[in-house]
Amino acid sequence: MGKGISENIQEFTTATQSFIESSINYHKLDLYKKVMSGVISSSHKLLLGFFLLISILFLSLAASIYIGDLLDNDALGYLIVGLFYFLLVILVALFMKPVIEKKFIAQDQPAILQFK
Template sequence: MAFEKLTDNIKELTSNTEQYIKTSAEYYKLSIFRNSMKGLIGFANVAIRATFALIALLFISVGVAIIIGESMENASAGYFIVGAFYVVVFLLIFAFAKKPIEKMLLMKYSKMAFNEKMSETTVTTAVTQPKSTIHESVH
């Protein structure tokens, strides 16, 4: 009788361990998917905004170059002045902006990746769901 009870406890422990491992694996799959999609969506948003910002900057730059060229009565001078301005801006960014940009990106994406509130909710939901529901939700 004691042997049967021990055997039942071992079977239950094995079953619970298997369920825990499967639930943990499902949680990590969902977490990786969530974080990768957030990154992809963030990248797409930045790419779209940057594209339109660069197109606008191009037209503004050409307009400013034309205005400078007309005021100096030399069209090419306006383009060279605008080009020199962008070279100076590039050199300033290259020299001084590496650390602030790196810090800003690390802060933003670490908050996104390590959102503890979302993780606790997901874990609680995954642990309290029946085994069959978890299996069905994955497939």
């Protein structure tokens, strides 16, 4: 004859437990993959940003020295480059904040939560 109800329930329980364990392992692996992808992306962007900042530093020093030589006053060259960066910061603070906020808010929202 066929299997008894208790044997069927035992097989069902075993299969369900195996499915749950496999599902948990899959989600752990998926989470690990997503975290590592984020870490790699972040470290890549940090390295690019570091080298960009070093480049800007040396270009700014070169521009300061050049302007100082043109004006026969090194301090004035550094002051002009400093004022340029100060004005750049003010412009970014005034005009770029709404653009940046809009970009990040639209990017972070799932499609279902985006308002029109």
